[in-house]
Amino acid sequence: xxxxxxxxxxxxxxxxxxxxxxxxxxxxxxxxxxxxxxxxxxxxxxxxxxxxxxxxxxxxxxxxxxxxxxxxxxxxxxxxxxxxxxxxxxxxxxxxxxxxxxxxxxxxxxxxxxxxxxxxxxxxxxxxxxxxxxxxxxxxxxxxxxxxxxxxxxxxxxxxxxxxxxxxxxxxxxxxxxxxxx
Amino acid sequence: xxxxxxxxxxxxxxxxxxxxxxxxxxxxxxxxxxxxxxxxxxxxxxxxxxxxxxxxxxxxxxxxxxxxxxxxxxxxxxxxxxxxxxxxxxxxxxxxxxxxxxxxxxxxxxxxxxxxxxxxxxxxxxxxxxxxxxxxxxxxxxxxxxxxxxxxxxxxxxxxxxxxxxxxxxxxxxxxxxxxxxxxxxxxxxxxxxxxxxxxxxxxxxxxxxxxxxxxxxxxxxxxxxxxxxxxxxxxxxxxxxxxxxxxxxxxxxxxxxxxxxxxxxxxxxxxxxxxxxxxxxxxxxxxxxxxxxxxxxxxxxxxxxxxxxxxxxxxxxxxxxxxxxxxxxxxxxxxxxxxxxxxxxxxxxxxxxxxxxxxxxxxxxxxxxxxxxxxxxxxxxxxxxxxxxxxxxxxxxxxxxxxxxxxxxxxxxxxxxxxxxxxxxxxxxxxxxxxxxxxxxxxxxxxxxxxxxxxxxxxx
Ligand code: SF4
Numbered sequence: 001x002x003x004x005x006x007x008x009x010x011x012x013x014x015x016x017x018x019x020x021x022x023x024x025x026x027x028x029x030x031x032x033x034x035x036x037x038x039x040x041x042x043x044x045x046x047x048x049x050x051x052x053x054x055x056x057x058x059x060x061x062x063x064x065x066x067x068x069x070x071x072x073x074x075x076x077x078x079x080x081x082x083x084x085x086x087x088x089x090x091x092x093x094x095x096x097x098x099x100x101x102x103x104x105x106x107x108x109x110x111x112x113x114x115x116x117x118x119x120x121x122x123x124x125x126x127x128x129x130x131x132x133x134x135x136x137x138x139x140x141x142x143x144x145x146x147x148x149x150x151x152x153x154x155x156x157x158x159x160x161x162x163x164x165x166x167x168x169x170x171x172x173x174x175x176x177x178x179x180x181x182x
Numbered sequence: 183x184x185x186x187x188x189x190x191x192x193x194x195x196x197x198x199x200x201x202x203x204x205x206x207x208x209x210x211x212x213x214x215x216x217x218x219x220x221x222x223x224x225x226x227x228x229x230x231x232x233x234x235x236x237x238x239x240x241x242x243x244x245x246x247x248x249x250x251x252x253x254x255x256x257x258x259x260x261x262x263x264x265x266x267x268x269x270x271x272x273x274x275x276x277x278x279x280x281x282x283x284x285x286x287x288x289x290x291x292x293x294x295x296x297x298x299x300x301x302x303x304x305x306x307x308x309x310x311x312x313x314x315x316x317x318x319x320x321x322x323x324x325x326x327x328x329x330x331x332x333x334x335x336x337x338x339x340x341x342x343x344x345x346x347x348x349x350x351x352x353x354x355x356x357x358x359x360x361x362x363x364x365x366x367x368x369x370x371x372x373x374x375x376x377x378x379x380x381x382x383x384x385x386x387x388x389x390x391x392x393x394x395x396x397x398x399x400x401x402x403x404x405x406x407x408x409x410x411x412x413x414x415x416x417x418x419x420x421x422x423x424x425x426x427x428x429x430x431x432x433x434x435x436x437x438x439x440x441x442x443x444x445x446x447x448x449x450x451x452x453x454x455x456x457x458x459x460x461x462x463x464x465x466x467x468x469x470x471x472x473x474x475x476x477x478x479x480x481x482x483x484x485x486x487x488x489x490x491x492x493x494x495x496x497x498x499x500x501x502x503x504x505x506x507x508x509x510x511x512x513x514x515x516x517x518x519x520x521x522x523x524x525x526x527x528x529x530x531x532x533x534x535x536x537x538x539x540x541x542x543x544x545x546x547x548x549x550x551x552x553x554x555x556x557x558x559x560x561x562x563x564x565x566x567x568x569x570x571x572x573x574x575x576x577x578x579x580x581x582x583x584x585x586x587x588x589x590x591x592x593x594x595x596x597x598x599x600x601x602x603x604x605x606x607x608x609x610x611x612x613x614x615x616x617x618x619x620x621x622x623x624x625x626x627x628x629x630x631x632x633x634x635x636x637x638x639x640x641x642x643x
Contacts, residue, residue, distance in 0.1 A: 019609045032230060078398065084226075108350065109350035
């Protein structure tokens with residue numbers, strides 16, 4: 001996996017719950033069925049109120065988003081335990097979510113699935129960055145650089161190798177916790 | 183050596199991981215007592231299990247898996263109907279004893295018949311309804327145990343003195359294959375309740391008040407432990423309402439002490455359903471340490487409302503009397519129990535609702551109890567219907583989480599709804615421009631009668 005990613009960012013505010021990330025009517029899609037996985041990507045963040053977020057995250061008719069980095073405020077991913085949420089973001093091409101804080105189950109689901117990196121930011125980036133700004137996320141130095149400024153992020157620590165391995169199963173196999181797949 | 187004190191959550195997790203002591207921050211492998219999944223996350227969980235353990239793999243313990251279709255059941259959406267079939271195929275293949283199927287034929291296909299309408303019963307004899315209310319009813323919740331479920335409100339079972347929390351499909355798939363999960367021991371917060379609830383104030387008001395106090399993320403990664411004489415005065419239904427909404431403050435779990443009420447409730451149900459009867463409650467230690475410790479006087483609480491757009495956005499019902507409403511809704515794991523409907527009926531009895539009002543019992547047992555409970559020769563079911571409530575026999579999650587567009591009670595256009603459910607983020611009940619106000623069944627009932635948010639004490643002597 002590349003150790004940096006450069007992409008326009010998509011900026012959201014506090015309390016983006018799982019219904020806004022992937023609304024309940026799309027939960028009939030089963031993430032382990034490949035076609036349905038791709039479809040989940042096409043609906044990522046479609047539950048955001050249009051008035052607050054006039055720019056769509058994924059263009060109508062597309063499966064991928066141009067934004068590989070999502071910037072959020074407090075409590076990103078709160079609400080339901082649906083793994084469809086990090087999966088929809090991952091399927092849309094998101095590499096990382098950088099937020100003030102994360103809801104517990106969302107954070108855990110990011111790690112378990114290996115779909116995207118949940119980075120905590122000590123500086124409230126959702127107030128200084130705008131959707132479309134180009135940023136570079138450096139996974140080795142735990143920094144995000146945008147508009148000429150470099151921000152330090154909280155290091156991912158013990159969860160990084162799990163996500164890098166592609167989720168808990170691969171990680172558990174690599175480390176011998178469960179047997180290799182026959 | 184005197185063992186150092188632990189909180190209830192720490193005790194349960196220590197025992198489940200075979201340790202004498204754990205402390206917050208420890209990562210431990212716990213043995214899982216029960217894994218619950220449903221029609222929304224079950225198919226994906228099964229997919230993960232097969233992908234990772236092979237297509238012929240068997241679950242770690244047939245008797246510890248509980249599968250409850252409850253979310254998108256009474257809808258003509260073909261994908262939703264298919265998802266229930268995926269569960270049934272898996273249950274048959276794995277020979278799982280605890281599957282509360284919508285239909286009776288173990289090799290049939292579920293198809294909702296929209297032509298019969300939404301109100302009339304369309305399920306077989308095994309169907310139960312909402313998972314979190316089904317688990318205790320069917321004898322799957324026991325003190326001192328560890329329960330994981332692929333649903334964030336799994337924390338409701340903390341009412342029964344167990345560690346219960348929601349997880350994703352991947353974690354659940356891992357459990358299906360191994361019976362274990364690696365988790366971090368959370369810090370505990372204590373909410374010590376004193377006094378009794380005044381008339382017109384319910385358990386729902388307690389939890390809405392507390393979330394307003396600590397904030398929508400005030401318990402993130404933490405356990406919410408409930409103690410004090412106020413707790414012992416509460417029914418098991420009340421405790422469930424409170425434990426259910428730990429997640430609305432970001433909590434990992436909520437947990438209650440085990441008392442005689444817990445024991446009576448659990449013993450009766452495990453016996454009735456022939457589920458495992460042995461369990462070991464976690465007792466309260468002296469000198470536990472908490473990261474937050476506060477006393478709440480129940481007698482001071484008022485009818486409380488969480489305003490759009492999050493469950494921590496607290497006001498009293500009185501402050502909101504100017505808010506006019508389009509709809510009232512009573513239902514869900516939090517607010518669709520028999521006791522919730524009885525409270526609602528107390529208020530609307532002999533009167534007529536002024537706005538569209540939908541009632542969805544959490545379980546099929548609630549339907550039965552409302553029909554069997556007679557007040558002055560009339561069943562509560564009839565009392566509610568004559569007050570103008572649109573009641574369905576099809577117990578399920580229904581519009582609590584929006585769902586497919588034909589879901590009963592779903593907010594299909596921008597509107598203001600007062601609801602006895604637990605979550606009000608934008609779009610939760612359907613249309614993303616609508617507004618949902620969370621309140622107790624009393625407050626929802628009083629507001630249904632007037633058409634604006636109303637303090638129920640106007641109607642309760
Ligand atoms: S009733 Fe609502 S909160 Fe409860 S399990 Fe169903 S969707 Fe979730």
